[in-house]
Structure formats: structure tokens, C-alpha cells
Amino acid sequence: MYESFFGFTKTPFSRDIELEQLFEQPGQKELISRLVYIAERRLFGLITGEVGSGKTTAIRALTKELPVTKYRIVYVADSNMTPRNFYWAVLHQFGVTPRFYRGDAKRQLHKVILALYEEEKKIPVIIIDEAHLLNREMLEEIRFLTNFQMDSFSPMSLILVGQPELKKILKLQVFEAITQRVNIRYHLTGMDEGETRRYITHCLKINGVHNPVFTDEALRLIYEFTQGTPRKINNVCSTCLLSAFSQKKNLIDDYQVKVVLENEFAT
DSSP states (O other): OHHHHHTOSSOTTOSOOOGGGOOOOHHHHHHHHHHHHHHHHTOEEEEEEOTTSSHHHHHHHHHHHSOTTTEEEEEEEOTTOOHHHHHHHHHHHTTOOOOSSHHHHHHHHHHHHHHHHHTSOOEEEEEEESGGGOOHHHHHHHHHHTOSGGGTOOOSEEEEEEOTHHHHHHTSGGGHHHHTTOOEEEEEOOOOHHHHHHHHHHHHHTTTOOSOOBOHHHHHHHHHHHTTOHHHHHHHHHHHHHHHHHTTOSSBOHHHHHHHHHHHSOO
8 A cells, every 4th residue: 555655575564574674772672681591591481561562572582583493482361371271282392281170280291391391302392472461379379380399390381471560469478489580670661762763764774765854843643652562653654654645745744644643542
């Protein structure tokens, strides 16, 4: 649609961007380095951030950073996860047929993890996304999952990823035993205004457009509305491009952004 009008070689602000073309957002770069550290040292990590802040993108980048010869990554995301479903999902990803009963499946997973580490010399990295949606039973199970050889040794890395309320949940006294086990914490914030402007320019350039598409005032409004959250920026910019295309406008100004925000994003 609007791609040829503006001269884009591909659709900008989309989710299917190649990892090599990712914008080097300082906060996200720091997060990736911490994720690598957690994996390398077989630690328990807690990662939080607002919706659309780039947590999942960082996880994607982590999978590229860790060589398959040394790591085995398992990714799980299920808002209605039960301990039994968790063990089944993880065992299936390890290529193992899980046993029916939860206790048997738990012991099975422990054996698989130990075998990977001791026999195949690989570090299992289990990532649980949308962890803020986990119920109490599942959170308690995570504590037991980290119990290898009475806490004296861990053959695996475990990473919980979720929205900011995950931190509040784990502050409750009932979850103190889990919180004490967390080795590394990181909260991913939005970009500042300068980073937001550079991010938008980057998204335009990697898709073939080097001339300005948004005025300075338009960029300021986009930052004020999105507070530097990548997914929000993508949605607003994409809608602005569609709006400008429908009006045959090559440059998007602050008035156009205001109209888009009022008509498409008003709550």
C-alpha cells in the first residue's frame, strides 16, 4: 500500500525485522548482556518491562548469542500454565515423552537436565515468558524446580520474564523463598526522546528511506504519547504512514500525528 508511495523496500515498523537490523537500544543491549550472563553462569534471572518494551526481542537475540553446541534453550509462554502442563511442555521441547503423573514428570525433567549438563556438556536454559500471569501453585513449583542437590549446585539457567506486576507479586511474603533465589534482576524501561527519534530514523533507513518522513514536532508528539515503548512507536508510526498515504502527503507533521492519536489511539 503505502510502501511504494514513500519508497520503502519493505514494510517498516513490523515485528519480523531481522536480528542483525535491530536498533541498538541501550537498555535492550544491557538486557541481552545480562541474559547471556545468566545463561553462562547457570543463574536464576528475573526480567520485567512494560508491554511492548522489547523483552521478547531480547530473548530472540539471546537465542542467537548462545551457541547450540553449548546451550539448549527452552521457551514457554502460557497464561494458564499448571505445573503438569509446564513439565509436559518442557519435556516435549527436550524431545522426551513425559510421564503422566506430575511427580514422575518432575523427576524425569531433573534427570534430563542433569544428563544434558553432565553427559552432553550443554547448559539447559529455560525461559518462562508472561510470568506475571503464573498462579501461586506454578510459582511455588518454580522454587522446587531450582532445588538441585539441596541448593549446592545448579546445572541449568532459569529466566522469568514478565510485566512490572511480576515484581510486586514476588514481593509478597508468601513468595519470599522464590525471591531470595533470584540472582539477577533487570527492568527494561522505554527509550528517551533522543533514542526514540533515532529508533524511528533507523526503522526508515533499514527499509530504504533516508529522507525525513516525520517533522521534528511530529517526532516529539510520538515520543510524548509512547514514552519510548517500541511497540507503541511502531503502531503509531504505521498508522501515521497509512493516514499520510491516504492524503498523498510525503511529510508527516504534528497536526497529522495529533489527528491519528485522537482518532485511533484515544482511550
